Amino acid sequence: MPADTCPHTVADDLHPPLAYTHNGLDRAAHLRPDTRALLEQPEARGCLLGGEAVAIGADGAAFLPATAARLWSRGRPIFLGMQDDMPHFAFSFDPARQEEMEGAGLQVSTLRAIAAEGLAPSGVLGALASAKALLAWHGRHxxxxxxxxxxxxxxxxxxxxxxxxxxxxxxRTDPAVIMLVISGERCLLGRSAHFRPNMYSCLAGFVEPGETMEDAVRRETLEEVGVRVSRVRYMDCQPWPFPMSLMLGCLAEAASGELTLDPAEIEDARWFSRDEVEQMLAGDHPQELFVPGAEAIARHLVLAFMAGERA
Incomplete structure (x- = not known):
């Protein structure tokens, strides 16, 4: 099955898969020592990324024939894996050429937008996430x-x-915790200064060396909003290629309720009732507040809370 297609089930409608978690490629690590011959195969495919930008074909395909992708590439390609005997590579392009690429019939978007707008199947998003994280790592190392x-x-x-x-x-992948803190029928959501206006999300932070996931949840919550946490329950994880994190999604039980915000970490945080959260999910909150879209693990944690899940 080509990487740009994937089976769809009724379960996908009820519980949409987390963006970037499904990679349709066999990573085929045993082929990595020398993939020059694979790159020359007629069926070789390539995705094009330049910083935050992703170029896709006029037909919406994220993977182009490698011969076409190479026309825009700079540097050496990265081997991503195999699917149905088709080798897949990641190519880097200069974002300054975006106008030129669009004039040649390519569409240039961002990985976030592709996920948020459902422009590519889940299996393609996973492969693109690997490509973006790897290219970012090479750029920094x-x-x-x-x-x-x-x-x-x-x-x-x-x-x-x-x-x-x-x-x-x-x-390397940086582990980070993202947690929805719950107190009875309320949940704690906050916002950073770089968020879109009116968007509230789960608290999050990086796991420090020598620290467990659970203790990272407790420490970050205390540092950011002054709330102590007791039980912590792991729910799910999501690769987050901005630039190369693994988000460990948790539900946490609050052991205290008063908020003391760290302005260096967070712009605002508040307790939201179930009714308010339902309005935020539906897009009809009286203050026009909302939570992240279905591509983000934060929304899945909020949906778990609404379904009655607890730490």
């Missing part, structure tokens, strides 16, 4: 952290080697 020498891409993009000290550097 061009030099050896041991000796400072410029490193070289190897293993078809899944490693960088230092020619000076011999150090090997591998892509």
């Amino acid at each position: 061009r030099y050896c952290s041991n000796c400072g020498t410029r490193t070289q891409m190897t293993d078809s993009g899944w490693r960088r080697d230092c020619p000076s000290c011999g150090g090997q550097h591998f892509p």
Whole structure:
């Protein structure tokens, strides 16, 4: 089955899959040492990414024939995997060429918009998320952290080697917790200054070294809004390629209720009743407040609360 198609079930309508969680490709790590021959195959496919931008074909296909993708690429491609004997690669393009690319019939959007607007099947989003995270990692890790020498891409993009000290550097994913804190029939939502106006979401933060997921939930909640948390329950996870995080979704039970906000971390936070949350989900809140869309794990945590789930 091509990467741009995926089976649809009734369950998808009831519980839409989290964006970026389904990758239709076999990562085929055993092929990574040398994929030059795969790249030359007529059936090879390639996606094009430039920073936050993603270029797709006029027909909406996220993966183009590799020969077409190479016309716009800069740098070496990254091998993403195989599907139905078709090798798939990620190519980087210069965002300054966007107007030129659109003139050639390509559509240029962003990975967030593609997910939010449902412009691509879930299996394609997972592959694009891998591509974006890997390209971002290469952009930020061009030099050896041991000796400072410029490193070289190897293993078809899944490693960088230092020619000076011999150090090997591998892509990393940053674990982060995202939690919906619940107190009885209320849940705690907040907003950062960079959020869209009127949007409230779950609290979130990175897991620190030597810290469990549960303790990260407790620490971040206390730091950001001054609320103590008792029980923590893991619900689901979501790769979040902005730039390369893994969001660990949790429900948490509040052990205190008074809010003391850290203005450096959060712009506003408040307790919302079930009725208010229902209005936010429906888009008819009297203050025009709303929660993130279906592409974000935050909305899925809110829906779990509305369904009666607890920590």
